Amino acid sequence: MTTPILETQALTMRFGGLVAVNNFSMQMGDTDLVGVIGPNGAGKTTIFNMITGIYEPTEGDVRLSGKSLVGEQVALITQKGIARTFQNIRLFKDLTVLDNIRLAGHSRMKYGLIANILRTKKFHEEESRLKEEAIKLLKIFKLENKMDHLAKNLPYGEQRKLEIARALATKPKVLLLDEPAAGMNPNETADLTKLIKWVRDEFQIAILLIEHDMRLVMEVCERIYVVDHGELIAHGNPSEIQNNPKVIEAYLGAQSEEGEQ
Amino acid sequence: MSENVTYFFYDLFQYLVNGLAQGSIYALIALGYTMVYGIIKLINFAHGEFYMIGAFIGFYCLVSGMPLWMAFPAAMIGAGLVAVLVEKIVYRPIRHAGRIPALITALGTSLLFQYLGQGVIGADPKAFPSAIAEKTYMLGEVIITRTQIIIMVVTFALMVILYWLVNHTKTGKAMRATSFNMNAAELMGINTNKIISFTFFIGAALAGAAGVLVGMYYNTAEPMMGLIPGLKAFIAAVLGGIGIIPGAVIGGLVLGVAENLVVGFWISTYRDAIAFAILILILLIKPAGILGKNRKEKV
Amino acid sequence: MDYLAHLTLNTGIFIILAVSLNLINGICGQFSLGHAGFWAVGAYTGAAYGVFLAPEALPDFINLFISCGIGFVVAALSGLLIGVPCLRLRGDYLAIATLGFGEIIRILIMNMDVVGGPRGFTNIPNWSNLFWVYFWVVITIVFCANLLRGTHGRAIISIREDEIAADSMGIYTFKYKTLAFVIGAGFAGLAGSLFAHAQQFLHPNGFTFMWSVIILLMIILGGLGSITGAIVGAVILTILPEMLRFMGETVSQWRMVIYSILLICLMLWRPSGIFGKHEFNILKFFKKDEEATS
């Protein structure tokens, strides 16, 4: 196996006495589509926050193509190639759809503050390049006609698409999706399933997905990690996971033991 | 050599006595800040003015011949009622709008009381009638005046009552519940609006008490008197751990003593600057204050 | 300089102060209550250059230029010195910390006898005139307007919108918060030295926390986050008190009461101020035009 694009080793997070995540290890290839599932409070979002640098792990390591990310600033981790969406959509509500996308491209802009003020030739070149890229991306997501709308005025489904588009605008190597299907009705979820697969193929990037919607996970993910009370309890492809006793027990509670008595 | 050493200790005790007296007053005002912040996360800029209003109610009661034991509660209740009114009319409608609009409204209310006071009562300092005969007691070389003792005793008594009220009564339990989680408290059937006005009432009553005590201690009152002590009391509340009731007391006493030591052993010109420096240091090093725990912001 | 010209000049100085505070509070969303502190730093350093260092040979407007430059740089540095520690704080804590620093600056100046301390700083050369004040007013406005329509400006705005999301989009939010704070402080310093050379006399009590609140009121009245709002707010709240002066003694006595009522009513009924977040259509008309060309 070549060096994985994203890898965590014995990742652990303690808040005071509470162990939120204990010894979580996983690997992802360049274009893998992997899911992380588990009951509420299992520590999934904490894992996400450790990978993206919002929390610094108490122990263990996070590596992007072999290089450790622990202790780096969130912004630098994003620039290195890990983009994310949020469970409760965090768009720049009062800014236009176009500005939301343009902001994601900020770190790659090549003109300084003075050029920004004096609006030099370099400024205009860079701005028009950024704008074209943004419009191209919006076309792909069929949002280009809503370019000047404020983000908060978009319908829920389109806001979710915009958030994914914005994450992609940072040109990531790995895209982290935090419960993208939350609050979606069945056919919206169906569109989302197609969209996620299509994004992985179109942009040739790895996608790590946290999700509760089993149909989406089983349909989309090639490999799945199952986490319960901060511990990794199972790992494998969708069919293995579906009939793994530990997974069922974690999800359905102690029913299977009663069954045995 | 020994003579300087004894002088040093006498001075030190004298500064401690002065510091504890001044600190008690800061603590009484700081309690109001901490309780209000604990409940609705609002830095009540106008709290210093409730202290001023309490002082003037006490002043006018004493001038009209009312004895101290009547003027004192009158000032507390009066300041408390003003606070309830302010909360109902000004703070309640703005509460949902977030912390900055609430802070700005509090700022506006504070200015309103200061300049209204100056317009109505007049800017010149009023001489507070000395309600009780002043007597000084000697502890070796250290001098303690009767007012200082009264301040410390009354402050201690009020804190004991407050501690009992918050921890051993039904309303106290409701107050603590509301400060932990307002929505959950509402679900449990607690009328949070009533609790919030009650908290404002208690906070302002304590500040009113501080106002009368200051009137007796420094025998002066003027409409702008609330500004600096108000800020200092806020520093004390943050020093002790904003939102934590015993923290306000500790913060107040520590700040009072620190100020007097600075004046005593160093030059007094930088006394206020040092108080602000303490505030900024706490905010940076241990924002939760002496008693508080640092809480990570949840994403 | 007669009364009306002086009033117009003062209005210009307060426009610079309001626009620069708007950059910090309105656009970057970092709530500062210490703006008068930077105004004081700029005023006193500019005046100190004017009184002690300025070579007679240089014509007035060059000396004024240098004085404004010094005022800008020193205030910007103090903005950096104060900003870096304070900008880790949030919302109301940041407000109180900046208030604390504003007071510390005033107390330090009060104790500096070389600049007159409590007696005030007298006979500062009278270099400011209407032309130069409004020259800097235009520069400040154009600076902020252009800044906002570029990537660095958008980065500053994103902090106000959602700091965590901005971080996750690869924007160094701390760097841009400090940048906005330093630029805001710098322009306040510039306004300070213009003020010093117009007023010819400075006193520490002229830069109290009250003046930070008044500048804050200007941008709230105009609309937090709108440059045009800051300009309109500054014009109204500089001319209004002088008009009150004509309404006889008693009315001007109640000036501050009127201000505080205005502040409360604004917050209760019109928190977004006159212009809310958007700009006067001159800029919008201009923006549409620009979209079409590039």
Add this chain to the structure above:
Amino acid sequence: MFKNSTGKLLAYLALPFLLATGCVKEKKTETQTTTTTKAAAAPPSDEIVIGAVFPMTGAIATYGQESVNGIKMALDKINAEGKLTKKIRLIVEDNKGEPVDSSNAVRKLINIDNVHAIIGSVASSNTLAGAPIAQENQVPMMTPASTNEKVTETGDFISRTCFTDNFQGVVMAKFAKETLGKSKAIIIVDNSSDYSKGLAKVFSEEFKNMGGELLGNINEYTYTQKDTDFRSLLQKVKRTNPDVIFLPGYYTEVGLMLKQARQLGINVPFLGGDGWDSPKLQELAGPEAIKGNYISSHFSADDKDPQVQKFVQEYETNFKQKPGAMAALGYDGMLVMADALSRAGELSRENIKKAITATANFTGITGNITIDANRNAKKSAVVLETTPTGMVFKQKVNP
């Protein structure tokens, strides 16, 4: 370098402003060619307009209100006597005790009301803010109460009818050394007031010249305006056990400090300047603490001189409280101004200025006033003793 978009924006925004400043600039440059000072529009000829700039609100509001009471009483007397051909119209502007408002008020009085002359203000820092503007517009400005040296150094149009800190400081230093026979003095300074610092400096130099010993340096024992707790400061002072304490502050803080000092067992006499002189002092300090202290001031309410007693009665009937020094100074200031107006002949500002400077031994209730070459008043001061019932006349000291 500017793409068309910026050029357009610049034009859009710059145009209105440059136009506005453009026209004003013409007016400015032509005036700039004359000397930097230029006369404002000439005052009206049909009546005499006098501007008054005093702190009617703010920290030292009582001083402002007292001064204006004195001025208005003097005005009634002048108009009643009818010595002047025309009526005097007084315009009072409140500077709120703030330097910035003082300069705005002076500018407004000159350009809008184009007054003949200005009286005011009280605190030296406020007068210093307004004086350059009066000087620049060549409008005579007379302060009845600012004692700081620098005030009249601003220019030839600025004058005063009270003694200066130098004189007051010397009076008290002499009094402490010779009359009271004290030798170990300490000075407590209000470091947020130039009046206090000015007096402290003069007192310390004079006291040392006369062989007295000054304990600690000048700004070692300081406090700021609005302070209320001085116990720790006084404890430090007590430790140096001086035999006299010079406290040149305003009555608001002095009253509290006297009381707290007596409580701490400091029974040494305190000396002060005219900043103590207010009926409020007795109330704040309380009867025991007030005894046995001395101040220099302009005027003593119980001075036996019939003119003074008439003023005191008249003031008490009008304002229901005994007049302090500020009332007396306002009263005398207005009378000196009226006297100058009657001597000025044709009422141009230049003549009024000359007439003021030519004032010689004018007998006012605060003593006999002569304005010297650099427009300070050579006046006698009175030394008063503070007692529970008020200020008692101790001794008169001539310049």
